[in-house]
Structures are given as C-alpha cells and as structure tokens.
Amino acid sequence: MSERWARTILSAYRMAGAAVYPLVGGYIAWRSTKGKEEAGRRRERYGFTRIARPRGPLVWMHAASVGETNAVIPLVERIVGYGIGVVMTTGTVTSARVVRERFGDRVIHQYVPLDLKPTVNRFLSHWSPDLAIIAESEIWPMTILELGARRVPQVLVNGRLSDRSFAAWKKRSYLAEALMENLAHVVAQSEEDGARFAALGARPVTVSGNLKVDTDPPQADPEKLAALAKDVAGRPTWAAISTHDGEEEIAADVHLLLKARHAGILTIIVPRHPDRADTLEAMFSAKGLTTARQSRGDRVSPATDILFGDTIGDMGLYLRLTEIAFVGRSLEAEGGQNPIEPAMLDTAVLSGRNVQNFREAYHQLIERGGARLVNDREMLAGAVNFLLNNEGKRREMMAAGRATVDEMRGALAATLRALEPYIQPLIVKARLEDGSGRR
Structure with missing residues (x-):
C-alpha cells in the first residue's frame, strides 16, 4: 500500500x-x-x-x-x-x-x-x-x-x-x-x-x-591581508562569523561590553547573508559604533569599532586577522555553521548550543578542547574576555582545534x-x- x-x-x-x-x-x-x-x-x-x-x-x-x-x-x-x-x-x-x-x-x-x-x-x-x-x-x-x-x-x-x-x-x-x-x-x-x-x-x-576537513584552508588575497593586518596590528580582536539575523546585534553588544576592558578592541562581523549589510550598518550606527565596510574598501582606523565583512569569499581574510571566532547560526537560529574553517586557521572556536547540523565536528572539537559552547550574549562576552586575557589558554584552544582537524582527515x-x-x-x-x- x-x-x-x-x-x-x-x-x-x-x-x-x-x-x-x-x-x-x-x-x-x-x-x-x-x-x-x-x-x-x-x-x-x-x-x-x-x-x-x-x-x-x-x-x-x-x-x-x-x-x-x-x-x-x-x-x-x-x-x-x-x-x-x-x-x-x-x-x-x-x-x-x-x-x-x-x-x-x-x-x-x-x-x-x-x-x-x-x-x-x-x-x-x-x-x-x-x-x-x-x-x-x-x-x-x-x-x-x-x-x-x-x-x-x-x-x-x-x-x-x-x-x-x-x-x-x-x-x-x-x-x-x-x-x-x-x-x-x-x-x-x-x-x-x-x-x-x-x-x-x-x-x-x-x-x-567530512570531506570539508580534507580541503585546503580558505585563502586570502595577500595584498588585502597585508593592508588590513597593518591597520589592525596591536589591537585585540575577535570575530563573529557566518552570523544570522539577531546574532550581529549580539556581537555588537558584546563589543560594547568588552570595550571598557580592552582598549582599542576591534570586532570583525561577517554575516552569512551580506545582502542585509545596509540594515546592519544602520543598527551598528544606532549603537554609536563606527563601522568600516569591506565592500566599500573602508580604511580601518584606530577609531573603528566594527570591521564589517560584507563580502563573499573572503572568510580566509577575516579569520587570519584574529585568534578568536564565534561561529553563528547557533544562538539566534538553529543548525549551526561549520567550525572546520576557523579551526583550520588556528582559531579558538566559540559557538551557541544550536549546532545540530555539525554535531559530530563540534563533538570532536569540544572533546579535545578546541571549541566551547555559550548560552547567550553575556556568556559569549565572558568567553571572549577570558580568551583575550589568557593567552596561554587561547593558544591551547587554537592548537587543539588544529590538531582535531588533522585527526579528522x-x-x-x-x-x-x-x-x-x-x-x-x-x-x-x-x-x-x-x-x-x-x-
């Protein structure tokens, strides 16, 4: 039947x-x-x-x-x-x-x-x-x-x-x-x-x-990377990547919480869908934050709060500018995004708990110490603050993430x-x- x-x-x-x-x-x-x-x-x-x-x-x-x-x-x-x-x-x-x-x-x-x-x-x-x-x-x-x-x-x-x-x-x-x-x-x-x-x-x-583990890390344009690295040099940084609706605002709020503790901090925000860029820039501005949009070629000055990665295909560029990355679609949306790329590029991985679509990858990263899960913006701010203040722990996570990826090949x-x-x-x-x- x-x-x-x-x-x-x-x-x-x-x-x-x-x-x-x-x-x-x-x-x-x-x-x-x-x-x-x-x-x-x-x-x-x-x-x-x-x-x-x-x-x-x-x-x-x-x-x-x-x-x-x-x-x-x-x-x-x-x-x-x-x-x-x-x-x-x-x-x-x-x-x-x-x-x-x-x-x-x-x-x-x-x-x-x-x-x-x-x-x-x-x-x-x-x-x-x-x-x-x-x-x-x-x-x-x-x-x-x-x-x-x-x-x-x-x-x-x-x-x-x-x-x-x-x-x-x-x-x-x-x-x-x-x-x-x-x-x-x-x-x-x-x-x-x-x-x-x-x-x-x-x-x-x-x-x-996962075949994605056997790929090369995402590449970066050498000239763009050199220019941005020069502008960012010496500043504490963290990134919120592959973010979905609501998570960019969380990242902006985390930036405001951290700004008082880390002078000159730069937050890199890379939305999953850059077509929301104008709306998001307006939201950052309403919070009093200065934004440099990569799509416009804006210069990152010492006064820049947010480097806004509103381009496609430049994830390798953004991840090479930081050692801490929150991976989105995990706090305000469900399913998660792939943590393999940031782990490949020696980045300490943070994520919300809604990572069902990449459960196995997160399980291995967490078990080996390469990733941590957070519940909300306050816990995310605390985790970023901890990693910025503790270079040894940050580097342990970075090394554990890279080693986990190597083991998964x-x-x-x-x-x-x-x-x-x-x-x-x-x-x-x-x-x-x-x-x-x-x-």
Missing part, C-alpha cells in the same frame, strides 16, 4: 512540475534582478546549453552552494586527473565563480536544472552522464527518478541529514524509500548520518567523515574507495578513447 502511495505522490509531483513549467520564467527573471541568477545563463536552468558534450566518459557532479562546492573540489580534482570529463552544476552565482576560479576550462560548469521533468530530461539527454555524484543532502525527486530511469548510477557523497530533514523524511518513509532505492551508494559524513540514510532505505551506506580517501566500482570502468573507457592509439 505504501509503495503504491509513494508512486501516486511522485506521479503527482511529476505532473505538477509539468504544469508549472511554463510559469517559472517569471520566477527565474525575478531572481536575476536580485543578482541570484546570471542573466545571460538563465536558460541553463531549463536544461539548455551552448556547450557541446565532450567525447568520452563524463561525470555529473552537483554541489548546491559554496560550502558544498569547496568540499568536493579535491574529489573533482582526482576525477579530472583520471582523464574523465566533469560537468559540474551548482545553484548559486557565488559557487559558479568558485568553480570557474578553481578549475577554469578543465571542468564544464552549468547551473543546475530546475527539478522539473522537461528541464531534467533536456539536461540528461544532452550531457548523457555515465555517473552522477551529488554532494551532501541534495535530494531532488524528479532528478533522482529520471537518472534512475536512465540507469545512471547515482552516488551521494559527504551525505548529511539534519534533525529537521530526517524528521520530515521519516514522516514520509514510504516516499523516502522510493527515492533512496535509486541511489547506488550513500557515503555519509558520520555514523549518525549513515544510520539515518539507512533508516530511510538507502543501501549500501558507508561512512567517510581521511574522508577523501574513504570516498574514493567507495566510488572505485563506478570510477574504475570510466578510467578504462577514458584511456581507450583518449586518442593515443591504444584503442
């Missing part, structure tokens, strides 16, 4: 997608006006392309946004190194820029087609991938079903299911099973994630660890082992078709 019900729902989803297909143009156009789509490439969202499919085996790699894209970069590098073509899709303008900057013309970038039957079919008919690799938790019903119908192996890598997503899928377990049965393999981030995918019907499931090797049955035939095929005369 449940299997029949799942088929009914998926059939209704397919028909609903076909019905709304003629109407989505206005939505994509609206996103383009907001800078969320590249105007000249909107047709890619409908599965159209001007790029010819390359000869030989081709892997479709999908990563939704910047975090997922950065996580799979080493994996893509390996696949390209085997002589296998890669068409990589992402869903955001920023992640598209990351792919372009990292790979150039070694990888074909496309915007991911909308999860509608006409667009997915058009995309798959053109690219005809031999293997589809999906990062983290991108479960799109129509895409999964159409790949399954074409018998294209689908592997989910760096798989993660948040508490909320798992609860939602559990309520519709019959639907989850109907989709999961199309996946050839799930490579999960943690034992808990693996158990969750298995409970939803995925087979087989292996655990690799190995996800790339584990993922490649899981992918070997799917990649090895493509390596052979690529060698036979490389034009070297060995065919």
Whole structure:
C-alpha cells in the first residue's frame, strides 16, 4: 500500500512540475534582478546549453552552494586527473565563480536544472552522464527518478541529514524509500548520518567523515591581508562569523561590553547573508559604533569599532586577522555553521548550543578542547574576555582545534574507495578513447 502511495505522490509531483513549467520564467527573471541568477545563463536552468558534450566518459557532479562546492573540489580534482570529463552544476552565482576560479576550462560548469521533468530530461539527454555524484543532502525527486530511469548510477557523497530533514523524511518513509532505492551508494559524513540514510532505505551506506576537513584552508588575497593586518596590528580582536539575523546585534553588544576592558578592541562581523549589510550598518550606527565596510574598501582606523565583512569569499581574510571566532547560526537560529574553517586557521572556536547540523565536528572539537559552547550574549562576552586575557589558554584552544582537524582527515580517501566500482570502468573507457592509439 505504501509503495503504491509513494508512486501516486511522485506521479503527482511529476505532473505538477509539468504544469508549472511554463510559469517559472517569471520566477527565474525575478531572481536575476536580485543578482541570484546570471542573466545571460538563465536558460541553463531549463536544461539548455551552448556547450557541446565532450567525447568520452563524463561525470555529473552537483554541489548546491559554496560550502558544498569547496568540499568536493579535491574529489573533482582526482576525477579530472583520471582523464574523465566533469560537468559540474551548482545553484548559486557565488559557487559558479568558485568553480570557474578553481578549475577554469578543465571542468564544464552549468547551473543546475530546475527539478522539473522537461528541464531534467533536456539536461540528461544532452550531457548523457555515465555517473552522477551529488554532494551532501541534495535530494531532488524528479532528478533522482529520471537518472534512475536512465540507469545512471547515482552516488551521494559527504551525505548529511539534519534533525529537521530526517524528521520530515521519516514522516514520509514510504516516499523516502522510493527515492533512496535509486541511489547506488550513500557515503555519509558520520555514523549518525549513515544510520539515518539507512533508516530511510538507502543501501549500501558507508561512512567517510567530512570531506570539508580534507580541503585546503580558505585563502586570502595577500595584498588585502597585508593592508588590513597593518591597520589592525596591536589591537585585540575577535570575530563573529557566518552570523544570522539577531546574532550581529549580539556581537555588537558584546563589543560594547568588552570595550571598557580592552582598549582599542576591534570586532570583525561577517554575516552569512551580506545582502542585509545596509540594515546592519544602520543598527551598528544606532549603537554609536563606527563601522568600516569591506565592500566599500573602508580604511580601518584606530577609531573603528566594527570591521564589517560584507563580502563573499573572503572568510580566509577575516579569520587570519584574529585568534578568536564565534561561529553563528547557533544562538539566534538553529543548525549551526561549520567550525572546520576557523579551526583550520588556528582559531579558538566559540559557538551557541544550536549546532545540530555539525554535531559530530563540534563533538570532536569540544572533546579535545578546541571549541566551547555559550548560552547567550553575556556568556559569549565572558568567553571572549577570558580568551583575550589568557593567552596561554587561547593558544591551547587554537592548537587543539588544529590538531582535531588533522585527526579528522581521511574522508577523501574513504570516498574514493567507495566510488572505485563506478570510477574504475570510466578510467578504462577514458584511456581507450583518449586518442593515443591504444584503442
């Protein structure tokens, strides 16, 4: 009965997608006006392309946004190194820029087609991938079903299911099973994630660890870093990064609490969504704080209270200016943000307690002394104050965080082992078709 019900729902989803297909143009156009789509490439969202499919085996790699894209970069590098073509899709303008900057013309970038039957079919008919690799938790019903119908192996890598997503899928377990049965393999981030995918019907499931641990630390423009480091030199600093609504105000209040105790203190605030920058700057000003906005190239003067990191792709820059970082979406929102990057860059990590989406990473960091959790703004102010006053303890946390990250490495090797049955035939095929005369 449940299997029949799942088929009914998926059939209704397919028909609903076909019905709304003629109407989505206005939505994509609206996103383009907001800078969320590249105007000249909107047709890619409908599965159209001007790029010819390359000869030989081709892997479709999908990563939704910047975090997922950065996580799979080493994996893509390996696949390209085997002589296998890669068409990589992402869903955001920023992640598209990351792919372009990292790979150039070694990888074909496309915007991911909308999860509608006409667009997915058009995309798959053109690219005809031999293997589809999906990062983290991108479960799109129509895409999964159409790949399954074409018998294209689908592997989910760096798989993660948040508490909320798992609860939602559990309520519709019959639907989850109907989709999961199309996946050839799930490579999960943690034992808990693996158990969750298995409970939803995925087979087989292996655990690799987090691919983000096997990436390089976020880089920084040398000239920007040198200029800012010179302006900041000698000042006590701390950062609030990947903040969500409400947490920037908490960081500003913490700055005011610390200002009386630490002369010249500079607070670096990096919101997760910089499009709120004007509103946040007004809020800082209303509190009497002087702000330097990175997007405007404002100079950090001795009177600057807040260095406002309202740019994308500069996290490596901001984290290199401090030794203390509060990681947001953990006090005023739920789920948390990834603490791996600050830990990689020798930073003592602080966070609120709502870190469900990165539970395993925080567990290991806390257990080894590289991170601490706080309950509210007062406790956050106290923790930052303590670390500013105690260099020895601060450096212990920094070293513990870096050591924890080093111990967590190995996800790339584990993922490649899981992918070997799917990649090895493509390596052979690529060698036979490389034009070297060995065919």
